[in-house]
Amino acid sequence: MGWRGVLWKSFLKLINLYPIDRRDWSPVNMSYTGSLLYSRSTELILRKPRHRHGFWTARGWLLGLSMLLGSCLQHDYLEIRVDDAVARVEVADSRASRQQGLMHRKSLDRDTGMLMVFPEEKVLQIWMLNTLIPLDVGFFDKDGRLLNVASMEPDGGRRIYESRGAALYALEMNPGWFERHKLRPGARLHLPRSVLTER
Numbered sequence: 001m002g003w004r005g006v007l008w009k010s011f012l013k014l015i016n017l018y019p020i021d022r023r024d025w026s027p028v029n030m031s032y033t034g035s036l037l038y039s040r041s042t043e044l045i046l047r048k049p050r051h052r053h054g055f056w057t058a059r060g061w062l063l064g065l066s067m068l069l070g071s072c073l074q075h076d077y078l079e080i081r082v083d084d085a086v087a088r089v090e091v092a093d094s095r096a097s098r099q100q101g102l103m104h105r106k107s108l109d110r111d112t113g114m115l116m117v118f119p120e121e122k123v124l125q126i127w128m129l130n131t132l133i134p135l136d137v138g139f140f141d142k143d144g145r146l147l148n149v150a151s152m153e154p155d156g157g158r159r160i161y162e163s164r165g166a167a168l169y170a171l172e173m174n175p176g177w178f179e180r181h182k183l184r185p186g187a188r189l190h191l192p193r194s195v196l197t198e199r
Helices: 003-014 054-073 095-100 193-197
Strands: 044-046 078-082 085-092 112-126 135-140 146-152 161-173
Touching: 078 193, 085 095, 085 161, 112 135, 146 161
Parallel strands: 085 112
Antiparallel strands: 078 085, 112 161, 135 146, 135 161
């Protein structure tokens, strides 16, 4: 059983709901809610809580659990600058995080994005596989100098976007961000010491 299974089992115990083996299951009618507790995805039937107010106890635990999971899914942001333009970014400095990128995101908040940090300076290639929103990407060399900006559209990863020269960083932002801040080739990327010292 993985950690998700352990979490689910612990959660059921906390709210006094217990799974019944699917081989002898029968729906349990929650008389005071008029609903059947049945999960098609996990194929579990949940017994009626031990006490009359179990439903409200369950609601409280569900609310707490959703808040806990929501906080775990929040992204960590770091504040950076390109010339005088300030952005809040997620830092992708591992191969796995760079490959994941901004896949499946439905939106980005204003002035937020992702900074991809590569292990060595080279001509970088970026594509839009499983990316649902258009993005602008700026490529920066090891000294933080902006080489070029490319506007990328969701296309299933068919088109490849390259840096015009050896680059170490790729900054993905909402469309028009670089233009709105009048950032041209030669603009400087300013990173916190924490990013620089990790290299």
